[in-house]
Amino acid sequence: MLEEIAPTLLVKHKTKEEKRLPPLPNAEFGKVVTRLPPEPSGYMHIGHAMSGILNYIYAKMYDGKLWLRFEDTNPRKVKLEYYENFRKGYKWFGIEWDYEKCNSEDLNLYYEYANELIRKGLAYVCFCSKEEMSKGRFMMVGCAHREQPVQLNLSLWKEMLSGELEEGAAVLRLKGDMTSKNTVMRDPTLFRIIEHPHPIVGDKYRVWPTYDIAAAVEDAICGVTHVLRSSEFALRDELQNYIRSLLGLQNPVFVEYSRFEFKGTPLAKREIRRLIEQGIVSRWDDPRLATVDGIKRRGLLPEAIKEFTISQTGLTYTKRVYAWELLYAINRRMLDPIAKRYFFVPDPILVEVEGAPELHVELPLHPSEPLGKRLVHVGNKLYIPRRDLQGLKKGDVLRLKYLYNISIKDVANDFVNANFVCREVIEGVPIVQWVTEDYVNVRVFVPDVLYQDNGELNPDSLKIVHGFGEKACIEIKHGERVQFERFGFCIRDDANALDFIFIHT
RNA sequence: GCUCCGGUAGUAUAGCCCGGUCAAGUAUACCGGCCUUUCGAGCCGGUGACCCGGGUUCAAAUCCCGGCCGGAGCACCA
Incomplete structure (x- = not known):
């Protein structure tokens, strides 16, 4: 009956059903919050896009909310043009976000949490060199600074903030577990001094949080319920949860998957930059590159990448390298009826x-x-x-x-x-x-x-x-x-x- | 090196948690046919896979152990 009246409706319905993403664990309808966490230190590429699509679709699927949050706590790396490149890129893929912020807005908040950790004896100012600390972590032994009294740490922290201590001289470390099998738990750096102007907040701050504390705090205060990210971050789950537990903040559910890579195509910023410098590719939007600007010039449809992400992708840890042909097949099918x-x-x-x-x-x-x-x-x-x-x-x-x-x-x-x-x-x-x-x-x-x-x-x-x-x-x-x-x-x-x-x- | 994670057709995946219905599903690629004033699209059919070895069990892709292979992490990057 329905076949006769509206056959196209039926077909559409069917394909939509087939290509659904698996359900999110512990997700409640109307209460899911996910996030797009780009570091504005390079051009957006297809991996960011696919990850973004996943976060967007899940937020949609559960009638939830999506954050765009720039992870810009390393002023030496981030540049203004990249913020906009990500916004434009996400928009091109039809990804709409509900809220937007930059981690760099919250420095004062991070400082408060730092103070709290120090007061509770959970963090200390460390003067070890990178080499010393790396060695200590490898050997699973703490350094002398670890035992400094709270009062001393408090005043040293003040010196970090005031400028009495210069870049490289000291960092604030978490008192973690030096014997943990998970190496990131071995007294990780929480704050370091970076004397470099920031594209958004200028030279207002000189002490910057590292990824783990910034992400831990932000995911909690943004109310993120589900962190969908690639698996190179898997070891940080424990640390970020631990930091939140110390601060009385709530933990999200983690869903991790291996990076999205495409055959014969570099994604790493350094590698692409090298290819440009060597004149092998022309620019960041070279059609052979998997940057968003590149694939746009290359004629790929954002919808095709979206469908590819849903249908060909799995939320697995397995390392995989996609063949471009799989994407082309989808793109071809979409292009066929509309291309003159x-x-x-x-x-x-x-x-x-x-x-x-x-x-x-x-x-x-x-x-x-x-x-x-x-x-x-x-x-x-x-x-x-x-x-x-x-x-x-x-x-x-x-x-x-x-x-x-x-x-x-x-x-x-x-x-x-x-x-x-x-x-x-x-x-x-x-x-x-x-x-x-x-x-x-x-x-x-x-x-x-x-x-x-x-x-x-x-x-x-x-x-x-x-x-x-x-x-x-x-x-x-x-x-x-x-x-x-x-x-x-x-x-x-x-x-x-x-x-x-x-x-x- | 150490720690964690993973290994399903050429490729990408479903299934694995809660063993049987899996002689393993889907997409793509390939082969054949149909359709077509494109070598495109569409339709129909076909070939093709559970890393290896042990164990548990009436029964293992699914659970356990070992091996091999691969990935991630071991930053004052994210």
Whole structure:
């Protein structure tokens, strides 16, 4: 019954059901709070995006709330432009957040908690060098500073804040458990001095919290119920919970999963920066990169990445590296009904058709969707891909799509002579795309993975295909995704030049 | 090196907590067919996996032990 009335409704419903994320543990409808915790120290990439999508979808699923919270407590690393890059990136993916804040707003609050910990004898000011402390932690033995009286720690803390102690001289450490199997529990640093202006609060502060105390406090005061993050943080759960327990704060539920990586594609800031410096990729938005700006230029749809995250991803610790093909398959399915079709002839060869009628033809911009048409005036000279001539001999018949059939008469180096056969479709005749003499020059950049399976750089990570596009290509808007028939889906990369980036077949 | 975590088809996953219904589901890739004025999309069918070895049990992908392989952490980064 329903199939007859509204079949599409049924299908939609079905696919939606199939692609649900597993339920969140201990989640109560209406009470879930998740968060996006970017560190604004580099450009947003697909890993941030997928993680963000997960947090967003779960908040939605439970009618909960989502925080955007910038983890910007290292003034030496964070930069203003990156805050906006993340906001823009999340928005591009359709991720909407309910609240926004920066950890750097809460320095005074962190100081209060620090005071409390010191007063309770749970934290101490330590003068050990990094090397000494690292050694002590390795050996599971505490240093002398650990035993300092509370009063002394209190006044030393004041000296840290006032500037009497300079950067590197001292840190505030948590009195943890030096014999814990979990190394992060061995008296971790809570605060350190950083003499560097902060992009938001300037030089107002010189003592900055480390990740663990900042995150522990923030997740609690933001009321975060579920922390969904990648598994490299798994060891911090115990520490952050411990810090909260000392401060009388509530703990969230942790859901951790291994990082999202894609085959042959670097995500680490350092590595990308190196590739840029070496001139191997152009910029942070290079289409071979998995930065959000990169995949945007690359023609991938945010919805495709969203669906990929839901359907192909698991909340497991297992290390996995995704094949781009899985994402392309989804992207292709989404693009197919909306991408206009155009003719692009790579490596063109001129064909002169004897006996061809002069025609004004209307070609549909899509084989099944009503996306419009374009008009073409055809004389007897056209261009077709050289590749399609391979193996053809005199007398072989070829169909020019939407036009007519030709039979090959003579093939020279850069010229083909053919005879007009007929306009009707003949079963079994190969069909090729073509352009007329009023073609436009088109360049298609074909990106591939940066690294090969053996770990070496892929020398062909960006190929350029030159060819002729039909005149109507000039109508394609910058950023518009189209399909060049029998070539592949491409996105226009420039508002002026007819430069395209190949998306996938 | 130490500590924790994990290993299901080519790839990504479901199942594992609460052993049997799993002769292992799905997606993608691949192969074949249908459809199609694209080598795209769609439809139908097919090939293909529980890391290895022991143990517990009537019964193990599921529980236990060992091995091997992989990942994460061992920062005054997050």
